[in-house]
Amino acid sequence: MAEITLSKLAHSYFAKPRGEADFALKEMDHVWQDGGAYALLGASGCGKTTLLNIISGLVTPSQGRVLFGGRDVTRAPTAERNIAQVFQFPVVYDTMTVRENLAFPLKNRGRDAAYVARRVDQIAKMIGMESALDRRAQGLTADAKQKISLGRGMVREDVNAILFDEPLTVIDPHMKWELRTQLKQLHREFGHTMIYVTHDQTEALTFADKVVVMHEGRVVQTGTPEELFETPEHTFVGYFIGSPGMNLFDAEVQGETARVNGIDVPLGAAYPALRGRVQIGIRPEFVSLAAEGLPVTVTRVEDVGRHRILRAEAFGRPVNLLLPEGEAAATGQTRLRLAPEKINVYADDWRVKPLGQQRGA
Amino acid sequence: MKRPGSAIVMTLYLLFLMVPVYWLVNMSLKTNAEITRTFTLWPQDLTFQNYVTILTDPSWYMGYVNSLTYVAMNTVISITVALPAAYAFSRYRFLGDKHLFFWLLTNRMAPPAVFALPFFQLYSSVGLFDTHIAVALAHCLFNVPLAVWILEGFMRGVPREIDETAYIDGYSFPRFFVRIFMPLIASGVGVAAFFCFMFSWVELLLSRTLTSVNAKPIAATMTRTVSASGLDWGVLAAAGVLTLIPGGLVIWFVRNYIAKGFALGRV
Amino acid sequence: MDKSQNNRAWFLVLPVLVLVAFSAVIPLMTVVNYSVQDTFGNNAFFWAGLEWFEEIITSERIHAALGRQVLFTAIILAIQVPLGIFVALHMPKKGFWASLCLILMAMPLLIPFNVVGTIWQIFGRVDIGLLGRVLTALGFDYNYTSDWLDAWATVIVMDVWHWTSLVALLCYAGLQSIPEAYYQAAKIDQASRWAVFRHIELPKMRGVLLIAVLLRFMDSFMIYTEPFVVTGGGPGNATTFLSIDLVKMAIGQFDLGPAAAFSIIYFLVILLISWVFYTVMTNLDRETK
Numbered sequence: 001m002a003e004i005t006l007s008k009l010a011h012s013y014f015a016k017p018r019g020e021a022d023f024a025l026k027e028m029d030h031v032w033q034d035g036g037a038y039a040l041l042g043a044s045g046c047g048k049t050t051l052l053n054i055i056s057g058l059v060t061p062s063q064g065r066v067l068f069g070g071r072d073v074t075r076a077p078t079a080e081r082n083i084a085q086v087f088q089f090p091v092v093y094d095t096m097t098v099r100e101n102l103a104f105p106l107k108n109r110g111r112d113a114a115y116v117a118r119r120v121d122q123i124a125k126m127i128g129m130e131s132a133l134d135r136r137a138q139g140l141t142a143d144a145k146q147k148i149s150l151g152r153g154m155v156r157e158d159v160n161a162i163l164f165d166e167p168l169t170v171i172d173p174h175m176k177w178e179l180r181t182q183l184k185q186l187h188r189e190f191g192h193t194m195i196y197v198t199h200d201q202t203e204a205l206t207f208a209d210k211v212v213v214m215h216e217g218r219v220v221q222t223g224t225p226e227e228l229f230e231t232p233e234h235t236f237v238g239y240f241i242g243s244p245g246m247n248l249f250d251a252e253v254q255g256e257t258a259r260v261n262g263i264d265v266p267l268g269a270a271y272p273a274l275r276g277r278v279q280i281g282i283r284p285e286f287v288s289l290a291a292e293g294l295p296v297t298v299t300r301v302e303d304v305g306r307h308r309i310l311r312a313e314a315f316g317r318p319v320n321l322l323l324p325e326g327e328a329a330a331t332g333q334t335r336l337r338l339a340p341e342k343i344n345v346y347a348d349d350w351r352v353k354p355l356g357q358q359r360g361a
Numbered sequence: 362m363k364r365p366g367s368a369i370v371m372t373l374y375l376l377f378l379m380v381p382v383y384w385l386v387n388m389s390l391k392t393n394a395e396i397t398r399t400f401t402l403w404p405q406d407l408t409f410q411n412y413v414t415i416l417t418d419p420s421w422y423m424g425y426v427n428s429l430t431y432v433a434m435n436t437v438i439s440i441t442v443a444l445p446a447a448y449a450f451s452r453y454r455f456l457g458d459k460h461l462f463f464w465l466l467t468n469r470m471a472p473p474a475v476f477a478l479p480f481f482q483l484y485s486s487v488g489l490f491d492t493h494i495a496v497a498l499a500h501c502l503f504n505v506p507l508a509v510w511i512l513e514g515f516m517r518g519v520p521r522e523i524d525e526t527a528y529i530d531g532y533s534f535p536r537f538f539v540r541i542f543m544p545l546i547a548s549g550v551g552v553a554a555f556f557c558f559m560f561s562w563v564e565l566l567l568s569r570t571l572t573s574v575n576a577k578p579i580a581a582t583m584t585r586t587v588s589a590s591g592l593d594w595g596v597l598a599a600a601g602v603l604t605l606i607p608g609g610l611v612i613w614f615v616r617n618y619i620a621k622g623f624a625l626g627r628v
Numbered sequence: 629m630d631k632s633q634n635n636r637a638w639f640l641v642l643p644v645l646v647l648v649a650f651s652a653v654i655p656l657m658t659v660v661n662y663s664v665q666d667t668f669g670n671n672a673f674f675w676a677g678l679e680w681f682e683e684i685i686t687s688e689r690i691h692a693a694l695g696r697q698v699l700f701t702a703i704i705l706a707i708q709v710p711l712g713i714f715v716a717l718h719m720p721k722k723g724f725w726a727s728l729c730l731i732l733m734a735m736p737l738l739i740p741f742n743v744v745g746t747i748w749q750i751f752g753r754v755d756i757g758l759l760g761r762v763l764t765a766l767g768f769d770y771n772y773t774s775d776w777l778d779a780w781a782t783v784i785v786m787d788v789w790h791w792t793s794l795v796a797l798l799c800y801a802g803l804q805s806i807p808e809a810y811y812q813a814a815k816i817d818q819a820s821r822w823a824v825f826r827h828i829e830l831p832k833m834r835g836v837l838l839i840a841v842l843l844r845f846m847d848s849f850m851i852y853t854e855p856f857v858v859t860g861g862g863p864g865n866a867t868t869f870l871s872i873d874l875v876k877m878a879i880g881q882f883d884l885g886p887a888a889a890f891s892i893i894y895f896l897v898i899l900l901i902s903w904v905f906y907t908v909m910t911n912l913d914r915e916t917k
Binding site: 565 | 635638641647650651654730732733737739740747793887
């Protein structure tokens with residue numbers, strides 16, 4: 001097991017990339033700590049899978065280095081890296097039985113038969129397939145096959161890391177939850193570094209200790225679920241995490257006040273003079289109906305079970321807020337109060353730290 | 362990015378395929394004197410006379426016209442009758458369907474040599490001997506079963522729901538078949554047509570047996586010329602080169618579908 | 629897929645039925661008819677019972693031709709199937725080179741059979757052929773018109789040249805359908821090159837491989853034109869395969885009765901072996917569902 005360091009890493013699928021747009025992965029530095037449970041979260045096509053394949057050695061990066069515990073493995077083949085990876089769609093060896101499938105990675109590494117048998121039984125129990133061990137893998141359902149793929153990924157105990165590439169896509173919802181819980185448990189027991197790629201924020205937030213959010217080939221933020229929620233470093237994080245996402249308003253910021261379409265909104269701290277497109281963002285959880293504040297027009301109220309979402313429009317842009325239980329929904333024209341200490345300020349999509357504060361990444 | 366070994370293997374294999382063809386082309390551009398008297402790796406005395414001979418003599422070039430005529434007729438007939446049959450096999454169970462399907466396939470397994478004489482007698486007795494349609498019909502023997510088989514494979518890949526939706530939307534069967542179904546299996550039709558063309562174009566035994574003058578295929582013209590003059594290698598080679606062209610053109614048009622096509626829709 | 633019962637589907641099959649009946653059933657009946665009769669010319673026929681069948685089954689000439697045919701087909705399959713797989717595994721996966729390989733490989737398949745014969749006849753001749761010249765220059769006493777071994781070698785190399793690409797293209801199509809993730813997973817699992825072939829590539833190629841074997845078996849068992857053009861069945865009878873013998877008998881010697889009996893037995897043998905292939909194939913199909 002080892003810490004995985006990405007140094008000045010970038011990748012383009014073009015032989016001769018012209019400009020930044022040709023890069024699937026923009027230059028980045030990142031450290032995956034040994035034993036961490038990470039989620040790699042982002043929309044489809046943001047470079048998550050590319051990053052994963054670079055770590056496992058299936059893709060050689062155009063530039064930069066990959067280090068496993070200080071050893072440079074950038075050009076090392078997959079086999080040398082001792083990595084396990086589970087893919088989005090099930091990969092099973094049709095000609096083998098379930099047992100042979102699970103034993104395959106161990107046999108290829110020449111482990112002795114007794115160990116292999118013991119390990120296969122443990123894994124079979126974990127994925128709930130003990131009774132199917134001697135069946136041919138060919139005739140099984142898609143989710144049974146994916147469980148075998150997961151099992152093959154976890155069967156080796158000595159791996160440097162286990163990578164999951166949206167592994168639960170084909171699994172039905174009930175089983176999804178159960179398997180995710182088991183992965184989590186596995187992590188606690190054995191302490192493998194795990195990187196779990198997903199585009200589903202619930203999956204990411206429930207699985208990981210640290211969530212890495214990617215956007216257009218860039219890591220935009222790495223943090224605990226709370227950090228991502230409280231202080232999104234990039235407007236994309238605000239928008240992508242949370243349901244509904246963060247509200248954003250174009251604003252002019254001066255000191256402790258933001259001016260949105262001529263209306264003053266107090267901020268929780270003072271900010272330096274800013275250039276570029278300046279926006280303020282606030283989560284719907286911290287917006288409330290008030291007698292004064294931003295004037296909005298309510299468009300509708302949605303009941304999503306645990307709470308209600310009030311959807312409104314301010315200066316032609318949508319605004320959402322969560323209504324606390326029992327509070328009456330407003331209709332027509334009303335005003336909103338934004339909790340000052342929960343407002344984040346962004347310049348050109350990146351969060352600006354308030355004056356005199358050192359927190360944040 | 363692949364191992365250099367692969368490049369070597371493919372180079373050797375393609376060389377093996379191309380060298381005999383090169384030799385044919387090489388010979389077609391030489392004079393007979395050069396062919397028989399000296400041994401040269403490329404034409405020293407480049408001539409197109411052999412091609413001129415073929416393209417100006419109707420007894421030669423009509424061979425191409427005849428071949429292409431019956432090949433085209435065969436392809437059209439085979440596909441036309443195979444389409445509805447393939448649909449029936451892919452969509453319905455009916456009395457004797459499995460036996461019928463297998464019986465059709467057995468015709469693909471029949472050696473043409475077995476049929477040569479009976480065909481000759483059959484087509485002579487109905488007055489079709491030495492016509493294009495006779496050869497086209499004779500080639501249906503192996504092309505229709507093949508076309509049914511290929512098309513059935515492609516049609517099986519189209520979900521039944523499409524048929525049902527179309528019927529619910531009020532399409533009649535013929536209109537549904539032409540307007541909706543055919544475009545969906547267009548690549549299958551292309552593949553089937555390719556194979557019909559191929560097997561009809563390369564076959565000689567039946568086409569030679571069933572023709573004498575008016576519908577004589579180019580391939581047969583070649584064999585006769587060899588036995589008659591025996592020595593006109595240059596013209597023979599040129600005629601051979603010209604038979605490569607239709608096949609080459611067809612391959613060029615279907616180049617993007619070759620791999621899928623050869624799997625007959627069954628991968 | 630569940631098919632619905634519908635006997636009216638027969639109407640859709642009718643055109644095929646009529647056409648194939650015309651071009652297969654009627655001629656076959658003629659053959660059967662001849663096979664049980666004898667003639668002394670003038671279109672006068674006499675009932676001959678199973679006499680011709682007996683003659684064919686006990687004929688040493690036919691036994692020899694059958695022996696040559698089986699040997700030829702066995703050699704052809706033994707070379708072309710592994711070679712075809714081997715070539716398919718080394719073909720580029722996509723891009724310009726893949727297209728070029730596909731086009732060049734498909735070439736021999738679209739050359740009329742007798743032109744294939746002509747190409748090799750010219751190529752192998754010791755006086756004007758590249759192959760013949762080169763082999764002679766290397767000190768081999770090569771001459772396919774007089775030496776039976778040379779004739780066999782030439783005919784086999786010609787068939788390998790002609791048809792290996794079919795096997796390769798079929799296998800290539802099978803390989804193309806394997807998702808990239810399978811190869812990636814195999815790398816992660818540290819599978820050897822052999823294991824990748826045995827457990828990923830071969831299973832995916834099984835279906836197309838059976839089609840290839842079936843086609844190659846049938847066509848090589850019926851081979852006529854190519855060896856006929858190159859060797860004319862010689863030297864002696866060394867390359868007289870079943871079809872060549874049959875045509876000699878039917879059209880050369882006009883022995884209609886024996887030729888017809890021969891035809892029927894010939895057809896039945898192919899049918900029997902193909903039926904075995906077909907059964908295996910459909911059973912495998914069912915297994916994969």
